[in-house]
Amino acid sequence: MLLAVIIGCEIGFWVVLGAGLASRYLLRWRPFSTVLLLCVPLIDLVLLIATVAHLRSGATADWSHGLAAAYLGFSVAFGHSMMRWADQRFAHRFAGGPPPWTPPKYGRERTRYEWREWGKGVLGWAVACLLLLAGIWYVADPARTEQLWAWIGRLTTVIVIWLVAFPVSHTIWPAKPKPSS
Incomplete structure:
Protein backbone atom coordinates (compact mmCIF):
# COMPACT_ATOMS: atom_id res chain seq x y z
CA MET A 1 0.00 0.00 0.00
CA LEU A 2 2.77 2.43 0.89
CA LEU A 3 4.36 1.94 -2.53
CA ALA A 4 1.10 3.13 -4.12
CA VAL A 5 1.20 6.25 -1.91
CA ILE A 6 4.81 6.93 -2.97
CA ILE A 7 3.90 6.58 -6.64
CA GLY A 8 0.81 8.73 -6.11
CA CYS A 9 2.90 11.43 -4.42
CA GLU A 10 5.41 11.46 -7.28
CA ILE A 11 2.60 11.74 -9.82
CA GLY A 12 0.92 14.36 -7.63
CA PHE A 13 4.14 16.39 -7.47
CA TRP A 14 4.33 16.67 -11.25
CA VAL A 15 0.57 17.22 -11.71
CA VAL A 16 0.42 20.04 -9.13
CA LEU A 17 3.65 21.55 -10.46
CA GLY A 18 2.35 21.35 -14.04
CA ALA A 19 -0.99 22.84 -13.05
CA GLY A 20 0.77 25.65 -11.21
CA LEU A 21 3.00 26.44 -14.17
CA ALA A 22 0.14 26.17 -16.66
CA SER A 23 -2.02 28.52 -14.61
CA ARG A 24 0.92 30.95 -14.31
CA TYR A 25 2.08 31.02 -17.94
CA LEU A 26 -0.86 29.86 -20.05
CA LEU A 27 -3.84 31.22 -18.12
CA ARG A 28 -2.00 34.18 -16.52
CA TRP A 29 -3.59 33.39 -13.13
CA ARG A 30 -0.55 34.30 -11.06
CA PRO A 31 -2.21 34.29 -7.59
CA PHE A 32 -3.80 30.89 -8.24
CA SER A 33 -0.52 29.51 -9.58
CA THR A 34 1.26 30.72 -6.46
CA VAL A 35 -1.22 28.85 -4.28
CA LEU A 36 -0.76 25.68 -6.35
CA LEU A 37 3.02 25.92 -6.24
CA LEU A 38 2.94 26.48 -2.49
CA CYS A 39 0.90 23.27 -2.20
CA VAL A 40 3.67 21.14 -3.73
CA PRO A 41 5.39 20.52 -0.35
CA LEU A 42 2.06 19.36 1.08
CA ILE A 43 2.41 16.27 -1.08
CA ASP A 44 5.49 15.34 0.94
CA LEU A 45 3.47 15.85 4.12
CA VAL A 46 0.88 13.36 2.82
CA LEU A 47 3.61 10.77 2.30
CA LEU A 48 5.08 11.40 5.75
CA ILE A 49 1.66 11.03 7.41
CA ALA A 50 0.91 7.85 5.45
CA THR A 51 4.27 6.32 6.42
CA VAL A 52 3.89 7.16 10.11
CA ALA A 53 0.31 5.88 10.12
CA HIS A 54 1.40 2.63 8.52
CA LEU A 55 4.15 2.10 11.10
CA ARG A 56 1.82 3.15 13.90
CA SER A 57 -0.67 0.48 12.86
CA GLY A 58 1.93 -2.14 13.78
CA ALA A 59 3.39 -2.79 10.35
CA THR A 60 6.91 -4.14 10.10
CA ALA A 61 9.07 -1.66 8.23
CA ASP A 62 9.96 -2.93 4.77
CA TRP A 63 11.82 -1.50 1.78
CA SER A 64 8.90 0.82 0.93
CA HIS A 65 9.29 2.64 4.27
CA GLY A 66 12.96 3.21 3.46
CA LEU A 67 12.03 4.35 -0.03
CA ALA A 68 9.53 6.81 1.47
CA ALA A 69 12.25 8.27 3.72
CA ALA A 70 14.66 8.53 0.77
CA TYR A 71 11.97 10.17 -1.37
CA LEU A 72 11.20 12.70 1.36
CA GLY A 73 14.86 13.47 2.04
CA PHE A 74 15.76 14.03 -1.57
CA SER A 75 12.54 15.94 -2.17
CA VAL A 76 13.58 18.37 0.56
CA ALA A 77 17.07 18.70 -0.95
CA PHE A 78 16.19 18.85 -4.64
CA GLY A 79 12.53 19.91 -4.72
CA HIS A 80 13.20 23.62 -5.11
CA SER A 81 15.77 23.13 -7.88
CA MET A 82 13.42 20.69 -9.67
CA MET A 83 10.66 23.29 -9.53
CA ARG A 84 13.04 25.97 -10.85
CA TRP A 85 14.17 23.58 -13.63
CA ALA A 86 10.54 22.99 -14.69
CA ASP A 87 9.65 26.69 -14.36
CA GLN A 88 12.50 27.76 -16.66
CA ARG A 89 11.55 25.24 -19.33
CA PHE A 90 7.84 26.03 -19.13
CA ALA A 91 8.44 29.78 -19.27
CA HIS A 92 10.76 29.36 -22.26
CA LEU A 133 16.34 7.00 12.64
CA ALA A 134 13.12 8.65 13.80
CA GLY A 135 11.21 5.65 12.46
CA ILE A 136 13.54 3.26 14.27
CA TRP A 137 13.08 5.22 17.49
CA TYR A 138 9.31 5.51 17.01
CA VAL A 139 8.76 1.79 16.39
CA ALA A 140 11.29 0.82 19.11
CA ASP A 141 11.38 -2.81 17.99
CA PRO A 142 14.59 -4.02 16.30
CA ALA A 143 12.77 -6.90 14.63
CA ARG A 144 10.37 -4.47 12.93
CA THR A 145 12.97 -1.89 11.88
CA GLU A 146 15.71 -4.01 10.32
CA GLN A 147 14.95 -2.66 6.84
CA LEU A 148 15.26 0.94 8.03
CA TRP A 149 18.83 0.26 9.19
CA ALA A 150 19.51 -1.37 5.81
CA TRP A 151 18.31 1.78 4.04
CA ILE A 152 20.74 3.93 6.03
CA GLY A 153 23.54 1.70 4.68
CA ARG A 154 22.21 1.85 1.12
CA LEU A 155 21.89 5.63 1.14
CA THR A 156 25.35 6.03 2.63
CA THR A 157 26.81 3.79 -0.08
CA VAL A 158 25.10 5.85 -2.78
CA ILE A 159 26.30 9.19 -1.39
CA VAL A 160 29.91 7.91 -1.15
CA ILE A 161 29.83 6.55 -4.72
CA TRP A 162 28.39 9.88 -5.90
CA LEU A 163 31.20 11.72 -4.10
CA VAL A 164 33.90 9.71 -5.85
CA ALA A 165 32.20 9.54 -9.25
CA PHE A 166 31.44 13.21 -9.69
CA PRO A 167 32.85 15.91 -7.38
CA VAL A 168 36.15 14.16 -6.67
CA SER A 169 36.68 12.98 -10.24
CA HIS A 170 35.90 16.49 -11.58
CA THR A 171 38.27 17.99 -9.03
CA ILE A 172 41.13 15.66 -10.01
CA TRP A 173 40.36 15.48 -13.74
CA PRO A 174 38.31 18.57 -14.68
CA ALA A 175 36.46 18.29 -17.97
CA LYS A 176 38.08 20.26 -20.76
CA PRO A 177 36.56 21.40 -24.03
CA LYS A 178 37.28 19.20 -27.00
CA PRO A 179 39.87 20.77 -29.29
CA SER A 180 38.27 22.27 -32.37
CA SER A 181 39.46 20.79 -35.63
Whole structure:
Protein backbone atom coordinates (compact mmCIF):
# COMPACT_ATOMS: atom_id res chain seq x y z
CA MET A 1 0.00 0.00 0.00
CA LEU A 2 2.77 2.43 0.89
CA LEU A 3 4.36 1.94 -2.53
CA ALA A 4 1.10 3.13 -4.12
CA VAL A 5 1.20 6.25 -1.91
CA ILE A 6 4.81 6.93 -2.97
CA ILE A 7 3.90 6.58 -6.64
CA GLY A 8 0.81 8.73 -6.11
CA CYS A 9 2.90 11.43 -4.42
CA GLU A 10 5.41 11.46 -7.28
CA ILE A 11 2.60 11.74 -9.82
CA GLY A 12 0.92 14.36 -7.63
CA PHE A 13 4.14 16.39 -7.47
CA TRP A 14 4.33 16.67 -11.25
CA VAL A 15 0.57 17.22 -11.71
CA VAL A 16 0.42 20.04 -9.13
CA LEU A 17 3.65 21.55 -10.46
CA GLY A 18 2.35 21.35 -14.04
CA ALA A 19 -0.99 22.84 -13.05
CA GLY A 20 0.77 25.65 -11.21
CA LEU A 21 3.00 26.44 -14.17
CA ALA A 22 0.14 26.17 -16.66
CA SER A 23 -2.02 28.52 -14.61
CA ARG A 24 0.92 30.95 -14.31
CA TYR A 25 2.08 31.02 -17.94
CA LEU A 26 -0.86 29.86 -20.05
CA LEU A 27 -3.84 31.22 -18.12
CA ARG A 28 -2.00 34.18 -16.52
CA TRP A 29 -3.59 33.39 -13.13
CA ARG A 30 -0.55 34.30 -11.06
CA PRO A 31 -2.21 34.29 -7.59
CA PHE A 32 -3.80 30.89 -8.24
CA SER A 33 -0.52 29.51 -9.58
CA THR A 34 1.26 30.72 -6.46
CA VAL A 35 -1.22 28.85 -4.28
CA LEU A 36 -0.76 25.68 -6.35
CA LEU A 37 3.02 25.92 -6.24
CA LEU A 38 2.94 26.48 -2.49
CA CYS A 39 0.90 23.27 -2.20
CA VAL A 40 3.67 21.14 -3.73
CA PRO A 41 5.39 20.52 -0.35
CA LEU A 42 2.06 19.36 1.08
CA ILE A 43 2.41 16.27 -1.08
CA ASP A 44 5.49 15.34 0.94
CA LEU A 45 3.47 15.85 4.12
CA VAL A 46 0.88 13.36 2.82
CA LEU A 47 3.61 10.77 2.30
CA LEU A 48 5.08 11.40 5.75
CA ILE A 49 1.66 11.03 7.41
CA ALA A 50 0.91 7.85 5.45
CA THR A 51 4.27 6.32 6.42
CA VAL A 52 3.89 7.16 10.11
CA ALA A 53 0.31 5.88 10.12
CA HIS A 54 1.40 2.63 8.52
CA LEU A 55 4.15 2.10 11.10
CA ARG A 56 1.82 3.15 13.90
CA SER A 57 -0.67 0.48 12.86
CA GLY A 58 1.93 -2.14 13.78
CA ALA A 59 3.39 -2.79 10.35
CA THR A 60 6.91 -4.14 10.10
CA ALA A 61 9.07 -1.66 8.23
CA ASP A 62 9.96 -2.93 4.77
CA TRP A 63 11.82 -1.50 1.78
CA SER A 64 8.90 0.82 0.93
CA HIS A 65 9.29 2.64 4.27
CA GLY A 66 12.96 3.21 3.46
CA LEU A 67 12.03 4.35 -0.03
CA ALA A 68 9.53 6.81 1.47
CA ALA A 69 12.25 8.27 3.72
CA ALA A 70 14.66 8.53 0.77
CA TYR A 71 11.97 10.17 -1.37
CA LEU A 72 11.20 12.70 1.36
CA GLY A 73 14.86 13.47 2.04
CA PHE A 74 15.76 14.03 -1.57
CA SER A 75 12.54 15.94 -2.17
CA VAL A 76 13.58 18.37 0.56
CA ALA A 77 17.07 18.70 -0.95
CA PHE A 78 16.19 18.85 -4.64
CA GLY A 79 12.53 19.91 -4.72
CA HIS A 80 13.20 23.62 -5.11
CA SER A 81 15.77 23.13 -7.88
CA MET A 82 13.42 20.69 -9.67
CA MET A 83 10.66 23.29 -9.53
CA ARG A 84 13.04 25.97 -10.85
CA TRP A 85 14.17 23.58 -13.63
CA ALA A 86 10.54 22.99 -14.69
CA ASP A 87 9.65 26.69 -14.36
CA GLN A 88 12.50 27.76 -16.66
CA ARG A 89 11.55 25.24 -19.33
CA PHE A 90 7.84 26.03 -19.13
CA ALA A 91 8.44 29.78 -19.27
CA HIS A 92 10.76 29.36 -22.26
CA ARG A 93 8.43 27.02 -24.14
CA PHE A 94 5.09 28.68 -23.46
CA ALA A 95 5.75 32.27 -22.40
CA GLY A 96 8.68 33.42 -24.51
CA GLY A 97 11.04 33.34 -21.56
CA PRO A 98 14.81 33.14 -21.91
CA PRO A 99 16.45 29.80 -22.67
CA PRO A 100 16.73 27.62 -19.56
CA TRP A 101 19.96 27.61 -17.59
CA THR A 102 22.25 24.70 -18.35
CA PRO A 103 25.01 23.43 -16.07
CA PRO A 104 28.56 24.33 -17.00
CA LYS A 105 30.40 21.69 -19.02
CA TYR A 106 34.03 22.43 -18.27
CA GLY A 107 36.61 23.65 -15.82
CA ARG A 108 36.25 25.03 -12.32
CA GLU A 109 32.64 26.03 -12.93
CA ARG A 110 31.74 22.39 -13.64
CA THR A 111 33.67 21.25 -10.57
CA ARG A 112 31.84 23.80 -8.38
CA TYR A 113 28.54 22.68 -9.86
CA GLU A 114 29.29 19.02 -9.07
CA TRP A 115 30.25 19.86 -5.46
CA ARG A 116 27.08 21.95 -5.04
CA GLU A 117 24.88 19.15 -6.38
CA TRP A 118 26.62 16.62 -4.15
CA GLY A 119 26.05 18.99 -1.21
CA LYS A 120 22.34 18.89 -1.97
CA GLY A 121 22.65 15.12 -2.09
CA VAL A 122 24.26 15.13 1.35
CA LEU A 123 21.35 17.23 2.63
CA GLY A 124 18.91 14.69 1.13
CA TRP A 125 20.91 11.83 2.68
CA ALA A 126 20.90 13.55 6.08
CA VAL A 127 17.16 14.23 6.04
CA ALA A 128 16.42 10.68 4.88
CA CYS A 129 18.69 9.19 7.55
CA LEU A 130 17.09 11.38 10.23
CA LEU A 131 13.66 10.17 9.12
CA LEU A 132 14.86 6.57 9.16
CA LEU A 133 16.34 7.00 12.64
CA ALA A 134 13.12 8.65 13.80
CA GLY A 135 11.21 5.65 12.46
CA ILE A 136 13.54 3.26 14.27
CA TRP A 137 13.08 5.22 17.49
CA TYR A 138 9.31 5.51 17.01
CA VAL A 139 8.76 1.79 16.39
CA ALA A 140 11.29 0.82 19.11
CA ASP A 141 11.38 -2.81 17.99
CA PRO A 142 14.59 -4.02 16.30
CA ALA A 143 12.77 -6.90 14.63
CA ARG A 144 10.37 -4.47 12.93
CA THR A 145 12.97 -1.89 11.88
CA GLU A 146 15.71 -4.01 10.32
CA GLN A 147 14.95 -2.66 6.84
CA LEU A 148 15.26 0.94 8.03
CA TRP A 149 18.83 0.26 9.19
CA ALA A 150 19.51 -1.37 5.81
CA TRP A 151 18.31 1.78 4.04
CA ILE A 152 20.74 3.93 6.03
CA GLY A 153 23.54 1.70 4.68
CA ARG A 154 22.21 1.85 1.12
CA LEU A 155 21.89 5.63 1.14
CA THR A 156 25.35 6.03 2.63
CA THR A 157 26.81 3.79 -0.08
CA VAL A 158 25.10 5.85 -2.78
CA ILE A 159 26.30 9.19 -1.39
CA VAL A 160 29.91 7.91 -1.15
CA ILE A 161 29.83 6.55 -4.72
CA TRP A 162 28.39 9.88 -5.90
CA LEU A 163 31.20 11.72 -4.10
CA VAL A 164 33.90 9.71 -5.85
CA ALA A 165 32.20 9.54 -9.25
CA PHE A 166 31.44 13.21 -9.69
CA PRO A 167 32.85 15.91 -7.38
CA VAL A 168 36.15 14.16 -6.67
CA SER A 169 36.68 12.98 -10.24
CA HIS A 170 35.90 16.49 -11.58
CA THR A 171 38.27 17.99 -9.03
CA ILE A 172 41.13 15.66 -10.01
CA TRP A 173 40.36 15.48 -13.74
CA PRO A 174 38.31 18.57 -14.68
CA ALA A 175 36.46 18.29 -17.97
CA LYS A 176 38.08 20.26 -20.76
CA PRO A 177 36.56 21.40 -24.03
CA LYS A 178 37.28 19.20 -27.00
CA PRO A 179 39.87 20.77 -29.29
CA SER A 180 38.27 22.27 -32.37
CA SER A 181 39.46 20.79 -35.63
